[in-house]
Each structure stands twice: as structure tokens, then as C-alpha cells.
Amino acid sequence: MDKIKVLLVEDEDVLAMIIAETLGKRGFEIKIAKNGVEGWSMFNQLKPDICIIDIMMPRKDGISLLQDIRKVDEFIPAIFLTAKSQTEDVLKGFEAGADDYMKKPFSMEELILRLKSMMRRKIPGIITNSPVQEVSNKIGPYEFNHKKLELMFENSTIALSQREADLLALLLQHKNSILDRNIALLKLWGDDNIFNARSMDVYISRLRKYFVKDTHVEILNIRGQGYKLID
Structure with missing residues (x-):
């Protein structure tokens, strides 16, 4: 190697x-x-x-x-x-x-x-206890492919970073229910300190911008608990 x-x-x-x-x-x-x-x-x-x-x-x-x-x-x-x-x-x-x-x-x-x-x-597929999705997953009119780090809408494709894809995969696993903030931090960042929490907020903001083409898809901030992906 x-x-x-x-x-x-x-x-x-x-x-x-x-x-x-x-x-x-x-x-x-x-x-x-x-x-x-x-x-x-x-x-x-x-x-x-x-x-x-x-x-x-x-x-x-x-x-x-x-x-x-x-x-x-x-x-x-x-x-x-x-x-x-x-x-x-x-x-x-x-x-x-x-x-x-x-x-x-x-x-x-x-x-x-x-x-x-x-x-x-x-390397795709390293989220703890969370295998990479090898097929596309529907999020409203979007298609998300974790393995390829892609979010597709109609004829356009958004290239995701590994961290963006991993976070979106966690949100998708908890779709229409709450993804606990601390669990997400520990799985993806390995520590739930305030700086990592602020970092996750930045990535959540990035993901929200990718879904602006359809108002039915939202990533909600559930105060004091975490985030909820709804479509």
C-alpha cells in the first residue's frame, strides 16, 4: 500500500x-x-x-x-x-x-x-454502524448516492464532500424523525464539543442550500435536540 x-x-x-x-x-x-x-x-x-x-x-x-x-x-x-x-x-x-x-x-x-x-x-462507508448506500435514495425529487458522493436533481448533479455525504446519510436514516445532535457529532466528529458542534452547523447550512429547488424538502433545527430531514 x-x-x-x-x-x-x-x-x-x-x-x-x-x-x-x-x-x-x-x-x-x-x-x-x-x-x-x-x-x-x-x-x-x-x-x-x-x-x-x-x-x-x-x-x-x-x-x-x-x-x-x-x-x-x-x-x-x-x-x-x-x-x-x-x-x-x-x-x-x-x-x-x-x-x-x-x-x-x-x-x-x-x-x-x-x-x-x-x-x-x-473512503466511502466508514460511518459507524452505517453501511454506505450503493444505490440512489429518494429525498423528495432528489436522488442521493452516498457511495458516489452525489445529490441529483432532474438533470443536474451536485458533488458532495465526504463529510456532507456522511451527514446527509445520517439524516436520511432518521428521515422524518429527529437525528440527535450529540449522536451525530460522536459518529462523524468523534467529539461533541462546542467547536465540532459549530462545524456541524456549517455543514447543515450547506446541505440546506442544496435543497432550495424544492420547498417540500427541509432540514429542520429541533431546538435542544437535533435535526430532522423531512420531504
């Missing part, structure tokens, strides 16, 4: 070296960029399997870098590193397309676990 290629964009030399040495010993192939401009160039050359990006960097910050990456690759897993704990910074990262974040200082073992978890999610 080929090594997982990791692009690390981090301007702190010592931290970058520690991460590179640790991941290298665990079988990852890692390349380091020292700023966002270098990271963008290296991303296009390397075609990595996963990105680790520091938010605060010279020349081009991590959020701007990920926004550029998402224009050409919607699905590559990306994790932010941040020294800031403010909710708004984490939210900006999720809105830019981040899948996860870690606040400095962090455990190398935890980073490795999160990377492995994110790579498993990249």
Missing part, C-alpha cells in the same frame, strides 16, 4: 520538524511548506492525500490557502492548527472547508489518530 502523502504548512520550524519526524516514523510521507504561498505551490506539485495547515502564517494565511485549495479539490481532508482558542477563528476555518482543527500545544498521538480517522472518512 502506498504511503499517505501529507502536506504540512507550518511556519514554526521546531514544531514542523517534530510533526514531520513523528509522522515519518508512523509511515506517512510528509512534505513541509513554511508559508501559505509555498503551501499552495507544493499542494499543486505534490497532490497530497491530506493537508495540515497552520491558520496564522506569513505571506498567505491558512484560511486563504484552504479557500484556494477548495476551489480545485473539494474533498481532500484538511485539519487546521491554531494557537488561538476564539470560536470565531475556528468557525472561519470550518467555513473555509476545514474538516477538523487542533489547538496548540497538542498531543502527537492525538494528531495521528485524527489523521487516520479523517483518511477512513475519505
